[in-house]
Amino acid sequence: MVDLDKYLPERGYYLALGLEGSANKLGVGIIKHNKGERSDENRAEVLCNIRDTYNAPPGEGFLPRDVAKHHRNKVVRMVLEALKIANVTYKDLDCICFTQGPGMGAPLQATVIAARMLSQLHGIPLVGVNHCVGHIEMGREITGADNPVVLYVSGGNTQIIAYSHQRYRIFGETLDIAVGNCLDRFARVLKISNDPAPGYNIEQLAKKGTKYAPLPYAVKGMDISMTGILAQVEQLAKDKQRKTQYSMEDLCFSLQETLFAMLVEITERAMAHVQSNQVLIVGGVGSNLRLQEMMSKMAAERGGSIYATDERFCIDNGIMIAQAGLLAYRVGITTDIKDSVCSQRFRTDDVYVKWRD
Template sequence: MGKRMIALGFEGSANKIGVGVVTLDGIILSNPRHTYITPPGQGFLPRETAQHHLHHILPLIRSALDTASISPADIDCLCYTKGPGMGAPLQVAAVVVRILSQLWRKPIVAVNHCVAHIEMGRIVTGAVDPVVLYVSGGNTQVIAYSEGRYRIFGETIDIAVGNCLDRFARVLNLSNDPSPGYNIEQLAKKGVQFLDLPYAVKGMDVSFSGILSYIEATAVEKLKNNECTPADLCYSLQETVFAMLVEITERAMAHCDTKDVLIVGGVGCNERLQEMMRIMCSERGGRLFATDDRYCVDNGAMIAYTGLLAYANGLITPLEESTFTQRFRTDEVHAIWREKDMLNANGVDS
């Protein structure tokens, strides 16, 4: 039996810094991470987030290697998030991976953050070729694989759904621990009154900025007059934006003639979103694939695994090209490993 392939992955595109150790067959040997949590009512700024990542990166590397019971000699490649994300936090992982590559003499693989969420979701849930709803603080996209790439069928035309929820959490001064979206979810479970909010689906795309502006203005006035509770507002916001996401996902399913859906990204942990999507899938005779916060939320293992898929198919990133970018579209990536999977599934020798 040959040596198993192992990758060390670094994720730091937003407020989480994570280091993961993964094998090519998807076994996660370790996956520690640390979250930068700001006081209630505040977001996280790039410079302070980068300082947080710098402070925690070395302990996380030690923890990842120790937990996985491996040494640098056991590692086949080093993978990092190239983008998309916030510039300063992204830079931390890019610099660290360059240094370790030269110290340990290991090849580098640059990874698209969005594609990594998809591949982690696929390996964890066993979903083969689903329509993907990718929802996080920085991204909202409906995606399906076709001819070597993950194609975007619909997306937000302004802010991401996670950003919408996070910003409303600041209006209510909710805690950022463990995340503002999680605390909105818990509060929404106590809501009893549904308030009509703008519903902004435009073809296959969605818009959240107008909904946010409306509820921000409405919230202060209605709360002041005791016309509703914070729980009612959270409930109404969730129901509205999640209904929009279910609608465009179902439309993509019809277009692709696909019955299965995979939800990935930090907002994908939301149990109400999963419930609404599961009902829609079951009505169409399909299945919903979803995970918990271990894999939905940004982590190093998803970067390691996706980078290892690329590396096993002959892709590496030269040192001088191991840069980072805040703009890196999902459909820019040539998913060569999916091409080979499809050929094998069709009985064609790759």
Template sequence: MAKRAVTAAQDPLPPPPRTLYALGLEGSANKLGAGVIAHAPDGSVSILSNVRHTYVTPPGSGFQPGDTARHHRAWIVRVVSEAVRRAGLEDVGGCDAICYTKGPGMGACLASVAIVARTLAAQYGVPLVPVNHCVGHIEMGRTITGASNPVVLYVSGGNTQVIAYSAQRYRIFGETLDIAVGNMLDRFARVVGLSNDPSPGYNVEREARKGRHLVPLPYATKGMDVSLGGVLSCVEAYTKDRKRFKPDTKSEVGGGEVGEWGKMANGETWSGDGRHVVRPGDDEEESDDGDDDEASALRSSIPNGARLPDVITPADLCFSLQEHVFAMLVEITERAMAHIGSREVLIVGGVGANSRLQEMMANMARERGGKVFATDERFCIDNGIMIAHAGLLAFRMGHTVELERSTVTQRFRTDAPKIDWRA
């Protein structure tokens, strides 16, 4: 990766007396990343390398902690070696700090990467810095975009939060009450058999562009919070309505392995007409009576008075899901902007790369005389460089951790770390 210089957001943290280098290791979920960053005395930030490898599962299946951790262990030496090589360093000893994701994330994945970080720190005598994954996203986004004091919408597979900075903490104004937006999109992608390559959410976005009907779904904002579990249940109910739902026989989205619509992780498949579940080894046809009762119960979750089109396709459901959920996220973000008087919105996290979400947020911000800041998939999707950057900011403030205290935690709130490099 070519060296890239960016201008850091303006904060009271004084520039370093010399150029400092940090290696960042990220592996909180299915993305394994390593990157090297440099902070120069003139205040500039240079991205020297940003290497990533993703654990991709077959269509209709998610990634399990144990399997994902094994992927990380198998690839991390190659990923780190390539990041160091691209950065032009002789070895890891050329770094001033080794930064790793402390949390939040999947425990087995976090632990696998933390062990490598400790090993490298001990081998090369380099200080170790734990980093909050969410703070890494925010600080990388601020630096790349130049946003000074934005309201942050953090949307990823495991997190959905509206955040603003105050008194050396990132304060959470609102969040999901059940599942994160990325998790919800991934789970729906499995129901309709979309490929996991390069990611389920990306393929939902592509399929949504072909949608023609906006079908009714719950709109579940709860003050500053949102609830997404009911929305997911309702959109899944449409796939079981044999009178209207017309699934394609094959998915052509996402490349790689092509999966059937409705293929589930356990091998079950929704039948073509939506009547019943076909399980591996089933030879006899099930009765329609019970299926009609089930379909009737599922349809009862659809909003009352809804006028439904005669035919509903998977593309219609992807389109409708995005429109409803993204509108909810825009609403709670706008409330936070009004509360703190900000005209800036920064979107971070993997779902933040969604062009439709960026478009809807930009329309709202424009009406308020504001502006939206967002990055592309290189920095929205989990990566090592964001951990290196946030870790180096903490390192410049004197924050390091001894090896025996370099723990990980699956639940590490965004508002927990002290952000003392900001005013």
């Protein structure tokens, strides 16, 4: 780990504002880095972490233009609320961090425009952050995981990641849709509510499932595929003759068990490859307790352990963007306004992780 304390200003701490808006959640967070070692619980202090979610009606997905409108309407008020909660002003901030990608184009653009506006109005440097790296760095900070294999699972991403030579290397990923997207799309078929999240509601229904419906198991080396599984479980849900055989709860249970078993398999393979006994689960789906349970059993059999957080830090949030952005800022990385264009396809391994050895 790079010794970041030598870069501390005279006041002895740094403050960063983070804006996250890559999908249907708008998050604003303010983080404080104090002087101290990583093991010191007071090194990074969460001063504020607020979030507002755009939810589509049951059975429908959210459209980018509607999400972008939501972000535009909320962002200024949420920033002012965050500053009030954290008891700081714009003058106290060292940098404004924003999600530069990956994500949905219109929501990303709405968020980056807000970040640019605040930067220019108050003369505060910008730091563009990779959404995936934000999840990883916040997970590492909260859990204290040293150098784990990372399972990143969310609505738009499914990746197995390990750190090497100042990059987060992708060892495996989805070949089609992300696990969160798979769960969300099945929730639409069943007309399950999107509040607080379709994946969460599937998790609760799955706890009541008792009968496993055989589904395809599509692991391809270190990668996985989920469209075939989704097609099969959707057909079971729509087939009137089979509705008496498998309840809605059974189908939710079967889908979860199949998808999570695939994720556990490729995670274990990555652990063996890099000779690690730690697993860090990040991303919105990472808050699923059944996934954590299955992964924990696998890790325990290897003499290892898992690290995970709750919905405050697993689900998209502004504090993770502030954390990753501030780490970058402290080693001299900033984003010029002309380079602050967001990208829907910003790969995790494109990021130069200068703050780690």
